Amino acid sequence: MHRFANPTRFLKLADAVLPWAAVTAAVTLGTGLVWGLGFAPPDYQQGDTVRIMFIHVPAAMMAMGVYVGMAIASATALIWRHMVADLIAKASAPVGAVFCFICLLTGSLWGKPMWGTWWVWDARLTSVLILFFIYLGYMALWQAFEDQAKAARAAAILALVGAVNIPIIKFSVEWWNTLHQPASLITMKGPTIHSSMLWPLLLMIIGFAAYYLTVLVYRVRAEIHLRRSRQIRLEAADRHAAMQAAE
Amino acid sequence: MIEFLHMGGYAPYIWTSYGIALLLMAGLLVQSVRQARAATRESEALKALRPRRRRQRQGSDDE
């Protein structure tokens, strides 16, 4: 891990990972989409709307997973002053926010035909909405500071504080009577979905994760280069100021 | 084919879900790639413009 605190080395790793992630994403998403939309059977209760699950569930898992990744990266950055971890967290946030939004949107579009309402303030939906707001606040905090080193530390603190929301989201359907259905994928007894729907779902989950890695590589690359540019400019400004002072 | 698009009557919900999700994800990917390319170009350009530094100077984080 510490080896990759060096941005140049990290970029090399990222460049190596990128083709694998991109190809995996393309293949699994492509296959999963075709399978889920075309070949998976309609649900006996929900009909074709169950196909929304193939987008909604992966998006939900990634919205939470990305946040957990951000929290871990933030902790790493804070504890070990890891030079790349804070950029990984920063780069992940917009992706997680997009996943979160997609989760909320597709959930709403699934809820309208199934539950009869676009939105309900139950524990699961409310806590995911809170997660979305936390993502926004996190991104806003990065933008608020001139000094990017300070921004990184402040954002890291916020990411860690917000992490309490994740277990709440996960267990909300168990702790409260919610309209949202309980877990059927990661339960004590194993998945309770039928295999004809389970496989395309797993493909989509892998696809979403691979997509996240792909986008992450590009975004971290951008962040590292942006930071370099900033440093070069600051050095130039310092040199300029020193020269002026010497005159 | 028509039945496929019809999705048992739920077409608007399903296609809007898939459509917006894919649109957002594609858009994010494109924006990320563009941003990465622009940032790389800029930092390489700035690096090239920098005056030569003596070897002994404390390197920046990537040297």
Added chain:
Amino acid sequence: MVAVFLSVMRRDLLLARRQGGASLLAIAFFVLVVSLFPLGVGPAPETLERIAAGVIWVAALLSVLISLDRLFQADLEDGSLDQLALLPVPLPVVVLGKVAAHWLTTGLPVILTAPLLGLLMQLQPDGYLTMLLAMALGTPILSLIGAVGAALTVGVRRGGVLLTLIATPFYIPVLIFGVGAVEASVTGFPPDAHLLLLAAMLCGALVMAPIAAAAALKLALD
């Protein structure tokens, strides 16, 4: 450590009293916001009593929120924050002292004013005691969470808006259970579960918030 906590709290209370108006401002804002609702939705008692708990809680939340950006700002500007950080006690203790003062000048007046506003909003008689209890548990949570937001945004331009954006997601559960408790009482059910959850959140916030806020303040002082 307790001595330092008390002296930090006392200092802030003294400053608040000298500068004047902090508590009055919070109360005035609280009353004004709540008063807007009968004017906006009409004075029909049935409507008002249905939204009473929610309106009062939201107004209380906003009243605490608007007073937060001053929490560390003044001390940062005049250099006393540096001095406080140099005290031989952990910074979280100092933060706790300031938060205690903040609650005494903002949260407590809000709690005391709430029953009056309950009358304005036609709150059912069963709800008043629970309202007081829930707010007694909830408003310190609001001050604590708000302190983390204030510490993160101290010295930042337009920090107040950012503070709102950061703090509000964490305020939502307090709001939900605070209102839930009052609604439960009003409809004849015991509010125990809601109050216990609020108490649990308060315990969590008491532990986490000062540490997080102190870490954020050290950033601002670097």
